[in-house]
Amino acid sequence: MPALKIDHIVKRHGTLETLSDVSLSVEAGERVALLGHNGAGKTTLIKIVLGLMPKTAGEIEVLGHPAGSAAARKITGYLPESVAFHGALTGREQLHHFARLKSTPTKIADDLLERVGLAHAADRKIRTYSKGMRQRIGLAQVVLGQPKLAILDEPTSGLDPVSRHEFYDIVEELADQGAAVLLSSHALTELELRTDRIAILSKGQLVANDSLQQLRAKASLPIKIKISAARDDIDGMKEKLGGQRVNGQSLELVCAPDKKMRLLSTITGLGPAVKDVDVTPASLEELYRYFSTAKESAK
Numbered sequence: 664m665p666a667l668k669i670d671h672i673v674k675r676h677g678t679l680e681t682l683s684d685v686s687l688s689v690e691a692g693e694r695v696a697l698l699g700h701n702g703a704g705k706t707t708l709i710k711i712v713l714g715l716m717p718k719t720a721g722e723i724e725v726l727g728h729p730a731g732s733a734a735a736r737k738i739t740g741y742l743p744e745s746v747a748f749h750g751a752l753t754g755r756e757q758l759h760h761f762a763r764l765k766s767t768p769t770k771i772a773d774d775l776l777e778r779v780g781l782a783h784a785a786d787r788k789i790r791t792y793s794k795g796m797r798q799r800i801g802l803a804q805v806v807l808g809q810p811k812l813a814i815l816d817e818p819t820s821g822l823d824p825v826s827r828h829e830f831y832d833i834v835e836e837l838a839d840q841g842a843a844v845l846l847s848s849h850a851l852t853e854l855e856l857r858t859d860r861i862a863i864l865s866k867g868q869l870v871a872n873d874s875l876q877q878l879r880a881k882a883s884l885p886i887k888i889k890i891s892a893a894r895d896d897i898d899g900m901k902e903k904l905g906g907q908r909v910n911g912q913s914l915e916l917v918c919a920p921d922k923k924m925r926l927l928s929t930i931t932g933l934g935p936a937v938k939d940v941d942v943t944p945a946s947l948e949e950l951y952r953y954f955s956t957a958k959e960s961a962k
């Protein structure tokens with residue numbers, strides 16, 4: 664049984680259909696990124712999963728429990744996009760409060776403050792915290808309940824690169840402990856390595872739902888190959904291989920994925936004339952653009 668099963672969900676606001684027949688599952692231990700333009704329907708879907716907004720049609724289950732039921736809420740952790748805490752409480756007091764609500768020993772909350780890098784500020788009022796520090800309290804609050812499903816809405820917006828990295832380490836630990844993670848974000852580059860599957864919503868429809876590797880195979884977007892020449896014979900190399908000359912000593916080629924191995928074998932055949940080769944497959948950003956616009960251009 665998947666930890667989260669979203670089955671043919673439809674949401675209408677009056678005549679406006681914001682989710683059209685969306686189906687998506689997340690397994691225990693899996694990290695799924697939910698992507699989409701502004702207004703694509705991500706927050707609407709998340710609110711329905713949490714039971715905060717009624718659906719028009721379809722079913723959602725969290726480990727077999729209906730979305731929004733007490734049993735589903737008990738095993739779900741949620742970090743909203745703009746997390747708000749009581750500014751007059753210290754980080755420790757706030758987390759102890761959550762621990763009591765979740766019937767968890769406060770010692771675990773203290774350990775988590777350390778884990779999210781807030782031990783030094785634990786006894787300061789939250790109103791003195793930066794956005795990143797508040798996000799860390801938010802993540803600690805999610806981890807505290809040992810959720811079976813963690814839903815993180817734009818969790819890293821406003822975080823610096825180091826904090827983002829540490830944030831994803833904790834998300835990974837959560838998944839390693841068996842939680843299913845559904846994470847909405849616009850920060851595509853960081854998601855490439857830190858999620859197992861990518862789901863793309865476009866105008867309320869799920870237009871992609873696969874691993875990065877599978878999405879690359881389906882889109883079959885061109886691959887970039889950059890060759891650095893060992894000697895000053897880049898023009899000779901360009902004559903043999905084609906492509907564009909860049910930065911004096913390098914050549915950039917673009918090829919279809921199924922032509923890659925043949926081209927690489929031609930390049931290695933040039934022997935010591937080639938100093939280095941970089942192969943860059945389609946990035947998540949390029950795939951995202953491809954899948955979120957493919958539907959529109961097909962119309």
Ligand SMILES: Nc1ncnc2c1ncn2[C@@H]1O[C@H](COP(=O)(O)OP(=O)(O)OP(=O)(O)O)[C@@H](O)[C@H]1O
Binds near residue numbers: 679701704705706
């Ligand atoms: N209560 C509501 N009444 C009417 N329309 C709504 C309501 N809530 C959301 N919508 C519409 O539903 C669509 C999806 O909105 P949603 O907030 O889910 O998008 P999103 O993908 O989360 O966008 P963002 O990345 O900007 O947060 C938008 O067109 C929005 O205007």
